[in-house]
Amino acid sequence: MNFQGLQLNKSLENSLNALDRENRMPHAFIISGGSQKSRGELCDCLSAWAVCSSEGEKPCGECKNCKNAFERVHSDIYYAKGSGKTQIYKAEELKEIVRDASIKPNQADRKVYVFEECDKRLPQIPNQGILLKTIEEPPQDILFILTCENSKTLLETIRSRAVTLNLGDGKKTSEQASELSEEILASMLKSSEFELLKATYKLSDRFASLETLECVESILADALCMQTGYEPKGAADIAEQLCGTLTKTQFLELIEITRSAQLKVNQNVSLELISTWLCSQYRKTVR
Ligand SMILES: [Zn+2]
Structure with missing residues (x-):
C-alpha cells in the first residue's frame, strides 16, 4: 500500500x-486513537485506496479517482x-x-461509506444497530470506515467484523496548533474584539483548524479543572490565567x-x- x-x-x-x-482487505475499518487529524488522514488514504484505478501500488495519488478521494469529492465515497x-447520524x-x-458504484470498483467521530455522533442504540446487518453481511465492493477516539464506544458485534487500526494514544499536538490555540484564548481575555478576530482568522485549513480547536477545548477543560482545585499535568500557562478570570458557566x-465549531x-x-x-460567540460569553 502507498501511504502517501x-x-x-x-x-x-x-x-x-x-x-x-494477500487480498484480505476487510469490508470495514475502525480507525481509533491518535488525533482527529491523523484519523482523518488515514481515512482519506484508505478511501483513496478503495477507489484508485492504478494497476500499481494503491492509492497512486495520481489518478482521477485518487485525486477526487483526497479532495473528498468522489461520487463513490x-x-x-x-x-x-450535535451532528448525530440519525436513523433515516x-x-x-x-x-x-x-447499488453498484458509479466510477470506481468500490463504494466507501465514512462515519467520522462515531463516539460522539453514532449512538449504539438504535443507530449502530441499523448498520450492523450490512457490516455483518456486506454487499461486494463496499468499504465502511468508522473513526472514533475510543473503539469501545462501538458495539462488540461491529468491532468483531471490522479491522481496527489504532493510531495509539500519543495525542501530540503540533506546535502550530498549540501556539494558535493559546493566542485565541489569550485574545479572548483582551478588551479589543479585533485581536480575537485576528486570531480566529488564522484558522486556515480544515485539519489544522480541527487540531487547534481540539487544543482550545482541552486547555479550557484544564482551566475548568483548576477551578475545582485539581492541577492537571502539563497544563498551559494560559489555563491558569483563564482560571483566574472566568466562571464555571463561562467555561x-x-x-x-x-x-460546535469543530x-x-x-x-x-x-x-x-x-x-x-x-x-x-466567544465575545458574547466573555464580556
Ligand atoms: Zn490512484
Missing part, C-alpha cells in the same frame, strides 16, 4: 500491507452527514445508506462553542464563516 507520506507506526503499516497483498446541533440517514450500499459555554469544520462550513462565528 502518512506517518504511521511500522506495525500498522505492516498489517495494512499484508492485508492488501459517501461521508455521512449527521444532523442537528443510516437506513438510506444501507439501501444505497446494495462550559466556551467548551460547547468550541465543540462540528462545523467537519460539515465543511467555510472557515471564514466559522472564524467570524467563533469570534462573536
Whole structure:
C-alpha cells in the first residue's frame, strides 16, 4: 500500500500491507486513537485506496479517482452527514445508506461509506444497530470506515467484523496548533474584539483548524479543572490565567462553542464563516 507520506507506526503499516497483498482487505475499518487529524488522514488514504484505478501500488495519488478521494469529492465515497446541533447520524440517514450500499458504484470498483467521530455522533442504540446487518453481511465492493477516539464506544458485534487500526494514544499536538490555540484564548481575555478576530482568522485549513480547536477545548477543560482545585499535568500557562478570570458557566459555554465549531469544520462550513462565528460567540460569553 502507498501511504502517501502518512506517518504511521511500522506495525500498522505492516498489517495494512499484508492485508492488501494477500487480498484480505476487510469490508470495514475502525480507525481509533491518535488525533482527529491523523484519523482523518488515514481515512482519506484508505478511501483513496478503495477507489484508485492504478494497476500499481494503491492509492497512486495520481489518478482521477485518487485525486477526487483526497479532495473528498468522489461520487463513490459517501461521508455521512449527521444532523442537528450535535451532528448525530440519525436513523433515516443510516437506513438510506444501507439501501444505497446494495447499488453498484458509479466510477470506481468500490463504494466507501465514512462515519467520522462515531463516539460522539453514532449512538449504539438504535443507530449502530441499523448498520450492523450490512457490516455483518456486506454487499461486494463496499468499504465502511468508522473513526472514533475510543473503539469501545462501538458495539462488540461491529468491532468483531471490522479491522481496527489504532493510531495509539500519543495525542501530540503540533506546535502550530498549540501556539494558535493559546493566542485565541489569550485574545479572548483582551478588551479589543479585533485581536480575537485576528486570531480566529488564522484558522486556515480544515485539519489544522480541527487540531487547534481540539487544543482550545482541552486547555479550557484544564482551566475548568483548576477551578475545582485539581492541577492537571502539563497544563498551559494560559489555563491558569483563564482560571483566574472566568466562571464555571463561562467555561462550559466556551467548551460547547468550541465543540460546535469543530462540528462545523467537519460539515465543511467555510472557515471564514466559522472564524467570524467563533469570534462573536466567544465575545458574547466573555464580556
Ligand atoms: Zn490512484
